[in-house]
Amino acid sequence: GQNIDQPTEMTATEGAIVQINCTYQTSGFNGLFWYQQHAGEAPTFLSYNVLDGLEEKGRFSSFLSRSKGYSYLLLKELQMKDSASYLCAGLDSNYQLIWGAGTKLIIKP
Amino acid sequence: DTAVSQTPKYLVTQMGNDKSIKCEQNLGHDTMYWYKQDSKKFLKIMFSYNNKELIINETVPNRFSPKSPDKAHLNLHINSLELGDSAVYFCASSPDPGSYNEQFFGPGTRLTVL
Numbered sequence: 550g551q552n553i554d555q556p557t558e559m560t561a562t563e564g565a566i567v568q569i570n571c572t573y574q575t576s577g578f579n580g581l582f583w584y585q586q587h588a589g590e591a592p593t594f595l596s597y598n599v600l601d602g603l604e605e606k607g608r609f610s611s612f613l614s615r616s617k618g619y620s621y622l623l624l625k626e627l628q629m630k631d632s633a634s635y636l637c638a639g640l641d642s643n644y645q646l647i648w649g650a651g652t653k654l655i656i657k658p
Numbered sequence: 659d660t661a662v663s664q665t666p667k668y669l670v671t672q673m674g675n676d677k678s679i680k681c682e683q684n685l686g687h688d689t690m691y692w693y694k695q696d697s698k699k700f701l702k703i704m705f706s707y708n709n710k711e712l713i714i715n716e717t718v719p720n721r722f723s724p725k726s727p728d729k730a731h732l733n734l735h736i737n738s739l740e741l742g743d744s745a746v747y748f749c750a751s752s753p754d755p756g757s758y759n760e761q762f763f764g765p766g767t768r769l770t771v772l
Contacts, residue, residue: 638701
């Protein structure tokens, strides 16, 4: 079956760094997405990885290891506005997104 | 200049009623989606349309019927609403069903069935 696993909740301190992990099992693989979702709002796109390695985009970076079925989202210089859920989603061979349940990130001052 | 819009944003109704949620995108995308996000926050794909044609139809009760009058609109009609239908419903669009591109989500419709 297809499955996306990520931690339910994480807590970090303002100004610090946090890494949110995601492991995936999909029927075929056409890439991995990370989305951010603030409470009561729609998900918004953060990153897309299809090749192994680290993609950096400002304070956010996303890493992929296809051989391990593993990805992480790295958030640096955390700000209070980064408090949100972070959704990992794998794109399977039918180009269908398989979504994780999201990791709720709580930032403390 | 909302990219993907949904109406209504909130919908409260009684069990057994029939209701519709409308979605429109002004991005010129070919593909549109309906997702259900339940209280556990899982986003589950329900339907996907490409250029007005159904391409994904997950295991969803046939009380749910999508309608795409044109590629900019994908409406969701729900018959005989049940308590378990309470959730947030998101409409989304992407340039094509290949989905290497990001999906753009509407603001969501919070449906509460009493």
